[in-house]
Amino acid sequence: MDDKTVDEIFTRALSTPTLFTNKTVLRPDYVPSRLPFRQAQVTALGEALAPVLRGFIPSNLLLYGKTGTGKTAVTRRVLTPLGQRTTHTTVPVSVAYSNTRMAGTEYRVLAELATALSLRVPFTGLAVTELFHRILLRIAEVKSHVIVVLDEIDFLVKNYGDETLYDFTRAGEKLSDGHISLIGISNDLKFKELLDPRVLSGLNEEEIMFPPYTADQLKTILTERAQSAFLDGTVTDAAISLCAALAASEHGDARRAVDLLRVCGEVAQREGARHVDESHVRAAMQRIEQDRMVDALKSLPLHQKLVLVAAVFSHSNSSTGELYDDYMALCRRAGSEPLTQRRVSALLTELDLLGLLSVRVVSQGRYGRTKKVNPLVSADFVTEILAPDPSVGGLLVHWPTK
């Protein structure tokens, strides 16, 4: 690519009319300087952690609320300035954050925490307990007060139990130098029931609730964001109201609301529209949903794709047994060894969780108990997305539509 082409690209980018003035404020990780309707939580968290600046030990905390209710934003908002002040404190304070669901496994959670403490650890290869031990050694070595933030902590407990959590709450006693404070962030309100009482009492010294945003509150939030993100007056009030209403109907999730606002702006811009209105919001809803499906579909392992293909081409309400037969036929054509029915049953459940299939368990009395499966995506859609896939694309060319 020569300089002229690059120049043209930039010129075009500059000359294309834009609706946006500052798109970064619509990014999911953007934390605004003011968090509307969360002042109480900011204050509570700030006051709970303030003692650490004077060398005292703050309580462990649990933050509760559904997704998109501002838990992570409030935590960032409070911890970032805290981290900046700690150079003047008597005891060094550091913050180690991990989103346990993003991390995926217990090991990777600990690895992230270690990295946050400038401790280099291998990607894999160590025992979890060994990794934990190294983190404690590190903390003792730097004599630091570490605030460990475990985001989506319910994920960790559901999949790996509360042992690590227990170790964390106990760690303070083992350490002669340094200390650990825990901040647990949970999306699940029933999370406490999963915990061993000993762990709960250690972790839940103080708790902060995050109620869902109402439609009105979301509207205020979106209006504020729209003012800094878009050119004045480009987003209609009706569009913002609709974004707010749609997000409010799905648990008052601000992240989704802002996401929706960003995408509908993009839709409008691509259309060359001068204003963002309700039609763009509806189009954005569909686009977000479709993108999610495409991503989910593409990243499926081979056999899960085959199971999905069997399901979307089969008649409605097909049972596990029927689908298993279809699936085995597909495997034969693909020249691939079929998995067991047990495994296929589990794959069906996973596809349900991904929103690609609807699976419900029904009992037909004398005729047994099975899953009834209905596709949530069309056969054409699946064909289109998977056609370029070398492993299954060929199977879709002349698949008989029954």
Place this chain on the structure above:
DNA sequence: CGTCCACAGGAATGACGGGCGG
């Protein structure tokens, strides 16, 4: 009212590729 279908879904176990420390 018991039987029995056609599976559900938990638990244990293992194969595999990757990566460590010694």
Place this chain on the structure above:
DNA sequence: CCGCCCGTCATTCCTGTGGACG
């Protein structure tokens, strides 16, 4: 290089079960 541990995906074996049929 070995022995160990990891996560992931799978198998095998198993017990459990809602409700139509007889």
